[in-house]
Amino acid sequence: MNAPVNPASDAWTTPLDQLDPSHPARFQDHSMWPYFERLRREAPVHHSTTSPLFGPYWSVTKYKDIMAVEVNHRQFSSDSGHGGISIRDRPKDLRLPMFIAMDPPRHDEQRKVVQPIVAPGNLAKLEGIIRERAGRILDGLPRGETFNWVEHVSIELTVQMLATLFDFPFEDRRKLSFWSDCATAVPEAGGFIDSEEKREQVFAECLAYFTELWNQRVNAEPRPDLISMLAHGEATRTMSPREYLGNLILLIVGGNDTTRNSISGGVLFLNQTPGEYAKLRANPGLIESMVPEIIRYQTPLAHMRRTAVEDVELGGQRIRAGDKVVMWYISGNRDPEAIEEPERFIIDRKRPRQHLSFGFGIHRCVGNRLAELQLKILWEEILRRFERVEVVGEPKRVFSSFIHGITDLPVRIPA
Amino acid sequence: MPQVTYIEHDGTEHRIALEEGLSVMRGAVDNGVPGIDADCGGECACATCHVYVDEAWLAKTGAPGEQEASMLSFAATAQPNSRLSCQITMTPALDGLVVRLPEAQH
Ligand code: HEM
Numbered sequence: 080m081n082a083p084v085n086p087a088s089d090a091w092t093t094p095l096d097q098l099d100p101s102h103p104a105r106f107q108d109h110s111m112w113p114y115f116e117r118l119r120r121e122a123p124v125h126h127s128t129t130s131p132l133f134g135p136y137w138s139v140t141k142y143k144d145i146m147a148v149e150v151n152h153r154q155f156s157s158d159s160g161h162g163g164i165s166i167r168d169r170p171k172d173l174r175l176p177m178f179i180a181m182d183p184p185r186h187d188e189q190r191k192v193v194q195p196i197v198a199p200g201n202l203a204k205l206e207g208i209i210r211e212r213a214g215r216i217l218d219g220l221p222r223g224e225t226f227n228w229v230e231h232v233s234i235e236l237t238v239q240m241l242a243t244l245f246d247f248p249f250e251d252r253r254k255l256s257f258w259s260d261c262a263t264a265v266p267e268a269g270g271f272i273d274s275e276e277k278r279e280q281v282f283a284e285c286l287a288y289f290t291e292l293w294n295q296r297v298n299a300e301p302r303p304d305l306i307s308m309l310a311h312g313e314a315t316r317t318m319s320p321r322e323y324l325g326n327l328i329l330l331i332v333g334g335n336d337t338t339r340n341s342i343s344g345g346v347l348f349l350n351q352t353p354g355e356y357a358k359l360r361a362n363p364g365l366i367e368s369m370v371p372e373i374i375r376y377q378t379p380l381a382h383m384r385r386t387a388v389e390d391v392e393l394g395g396q397r398i399r400a401g402d403k404v405v406m407w408y409i410s411g412n413r414d415p416e417a418i419e420e421p422e423r424f425i426i427d428r429k430r431p432r433q434h435l436s437f438g439f440g441i442h443r444c445v446g447n448r449l450a451e452l453q454l455k456i457l458w459e460e461i462l463r464r465f466e467r468v469e470v471v472g473e474p475k476r477v478f479s480s481f482i483h484g485i486t487d488l489p490v491r492i493p494a
Numbered sequence: 495m496p497q498v499t500y501i502e503h504d505g506t507e508h509r510i511a512l513e514e515g516l517s518v519m520r521g522a523v524d525n526g527v528p529g530i531d532a533d534c535g536g537e538c539a540c541a542t543c544h545v546y547v548d549e550a551w552l553a554k555t556g557a558p559g560e561q562e563a564s565m566l567s568f569a570a571t572a573q574p575n576s577r578l579s580c581q582i583t584m585t586p587a588l589d590g591l592v593v594r595l596p597e598a599q600h
Contacts (some may be wrong), residue, residue, distance in 0.1 A: 146534070146537055146539065149539060149560065150538065150539050183564065187564060187567060187568075191567065191568065192566050192569055194569075194570050195570050197571070198569070198570035198571065198600075199596075199598035199600070200573065200597075202598070202600075221524075288514060293538040360512065372555040385507055430535075432531060432533040432542075433534075433535055437533075439534050439537065439539035439540055440539045441564050441565065441568070443539065443540055443541075445568075447600070448598070448599075
């Protein structure tokens with residue numbers, strides 16, 4: 080059952096102190112935009128106390144304030160002990176330890192173990208594999224028929240990529256997207272994961288599967304795949320099973336949903352702006368600057384959360400030790416003081432990488448260049464094959480204020 | 495104005511005159527030197543303006559600060575003479591500075 084959103088609540092007339100931009104339903108029907116516009120104008124650092132799902136929290140909605148929080152990891156903690164990185168507080172015993180939800184020094188030690196997966200040499204090796212697979216997926220698509228782009232392309236390509244990063248049995252790869260979806264599912268959405276117990280069951284299966292892979296890799300020579308890196312890494316080889324699980328979920332979700340939704344978003348945005356699609360067809364060189372623009376415009380993770388560990392002043396507001404602070408990337412990416420004409424999708428911006436979608440500071444996305452690489456190759460291969468990919472129906476979106484995503488995008492490739 | 499020489503990974507050199515007070519990152523970005531991405535625009539928050547400072551200049555550019563050192567520690571291509579060029583400010587003493595660019599920024 081969906082938790083109720085007050086239908087009478089209006090972004091511009093609700094008293095500021097009752098404004099709550101966080102409800103997942105608003106992200107599903109895309110009615111959240113005016114809430115953020117109002118907050119950026121009237122209360123850029125805003126305290127909300129009326130959320131039925133998430134309790135009291137601060138919203139940071141302007142680009143420069145978000146950056147200030149990002150680089151201040153000393154006062155704004157990511158640690159799961161304080162509540163972690165998402166607006167939802169999970170029960171303490173269900174929180175998974177993972178380095179995205181740790182502070183230094185443990186965060187730094189563990190991050191360094193997996194960082195080589197995106198070293199320039201490794202990316203160069205992955206490039207050929209991605210291109211070949213993208214080509215094969217695109218060649219298998221139907222012509223003159225309506226199909227769901229998310230299912231056939233976005234999910235398939237990202238899952239194949241993940242399987243490669245883990246050196247995971249290829250035929251079982253859809254398990255990865257299943258685990259990813261279970262990890263991010265919002266119980267109130269009424270899907271397969273309708274309780275934390277159900278989620279824990281799935282996690283147990285995931286851990287059992289990966290423990291077998293760990294055992295194989297730990298007894299073999301180190302190799303450049305993520306499991307081997309974790310099994311041999313100084314800072315990770317003695318992790319508890321639960322910490323292994325946590326870091327796996329981080330890598331699965333990190334590399335999956337986000338890239339998937341950027342792949343879907345790109346097709347949608349080009350269809351919404353035919354002029355930009357025409358520009359792209361005339362000059363495929365614009366893929367380079369279009370890719371970061373897609374990632375900005377989609378903002379696949381709508382927010383990251385921090386917890387203040389001491390009293391701190393931000394944007395003229397006094398945040399108290401223990402307060403939950405939500406950095407709304409999706410709002411900062413539409414802040415006209417930081418980005419020119421932010422409401423528009425423009426594929427040839429001068430500084431397209433100036434966006435918040437990957438975060439900044441010590442937790443900045445490990446996979447940011449890898450995600451860009453996947454999108455770049457995919458679009459090169461699309462342009463080589465298809466005159467157009469036409470969106471022929473309304474997109475359906477995810478019920479979540481964390482994952483900003485698309486579940487269905489009906490498209491047709493003219494025969 | 496003091497000058498900086500940027501040497502791309504493939505050996506291409508760029509000599510750029512830089513106003514005092516500007517960062518070495520700015521000099522590259524404003525003059526279109528390829529290989530410095532500077533995603534965060536100079537906040538020491540992304541490590542995509544990574545350079546190797548020529549050994550002869552290390553004493554003059556000084557050591558990375560704490561935030562800079564953590565950001566650099568995550569770069570797979572980091573070496574002992576690595577710096578983030580947004581954190582090196584031009585002064586007359588740095589006239590002639592030579593920096594080399596890594597294979598890629600990430
Ligand atoms: C468009 C695609 C992607 C987006 C939008 C994205 C976004 C993000 C964001 C917002 C963060 C947290 C930043 C912060 O807390 O300040 C993050 C962290 C992370 N991402 Fe991504 N990501 C993407 C793709 C990937 C891929 C492909 C991988 C897989 C290798 C990945 C792995 C990670 C990891 C491991 C972290 C944790 C970093 C840390 O805490 O130090 N991401 N990502």
